[in-house]
Amino acid sequence: MFLFTDNSVSESIAAKGSSSSPKLYQLVVRLYRLEMKYLYKLEIIHVAGTRMIEQGTDGLSKGQMYEGVMSGSSMLSFISLHLTASKRSPQVIDWVKSWASDDGKRSVEVLSPEGWFTRGRDHYGAGRRNIDGYWMPEYKAGIFIWEPPPGVARFAIEQLRQARMKRQHSTHLLLIPRLMTPET
Numbered sequence: 586m587f588l589f590t591d592n593s594v595s596e597s598i599a600a601k602g603s604s605s606s607p608k609l610y611q612l613v614v615r616l617y618r619l620e621m622k623y624l625y626k627l628e629i630i631h632v633a634g635t636r637m638i639e640q641g642t643d644g645l646s647k648g649q650m651y652e653g654v655m656s657g658s659s660m661l662s663f664i665s666l667h668l669t670a671s672k673r674s675p676q677v678i679d680w681v682k683s684w685a686s687d688d689g690k691r692s693v694e695v696l697s698p699e700g701w702f703t704r705g706r707d708h709y710g711a712g713r714r715n716i717d718g719y720w721m722p723e724y725k726a727g728i729f730i731w732e733p734p735p736g737v738a739r740f741a742i743e744q745l746r747q748a749r750m751k752r753q754h755s756t757h758l759l760l761i762p763r764l765m766t767p768e769t
């Protein structure tokens with residue numbers, strides 16, 4: 586279950602699992618008990634207050650019944666967990682490329698999710714078979730931009746960790762919109 590809030594403290598406390606404030610600590614305990622009792626996972630996600638206003642939740646408390654979702658807009662149109670950084674802000678890739686290049690020695694490459702498993706691990710070209718018949722990939726270091734959507738960022742981070750352990754000559758830049766921060 587997803588709970589969207591414009592209160593970043595609530596998101597942080599729920600992720601941490603504790604608080605020095607007795608009332609907030611009791612809130613966390615109640616949430617955990619509900620998860621255990623009804624066997625579900627609660628994800629508390631911070632969103633900007635402006636998005637809450639646009640969606641219509643903020644207006645309900647003021648009696649405004651015909652805004653956002655209440656006017657017929659789809660709830661999913663206000664939830665952007667599937668959008669990458671460049672989908673949310675198209676100029677961000679050009680901006681990163683402007684300062685990330687190393688004077689033309691290596692080009693800056695934006696990785697697709699498929700590229701997390703190949704090019705992100707420095708695989709380059711077709712490769713070849715060794716004398717035992719095993720396929721041996723060719724490797725070429727690069728500068729890579731990883732831009733997973735927030736909903737799958739933890740999986741991209743795991744792939745980046747594995748890539749970094751094996752090949753340490755590449756530069757990896759990770760662009761994730763600030764949503765689901767406890768997950769990443």
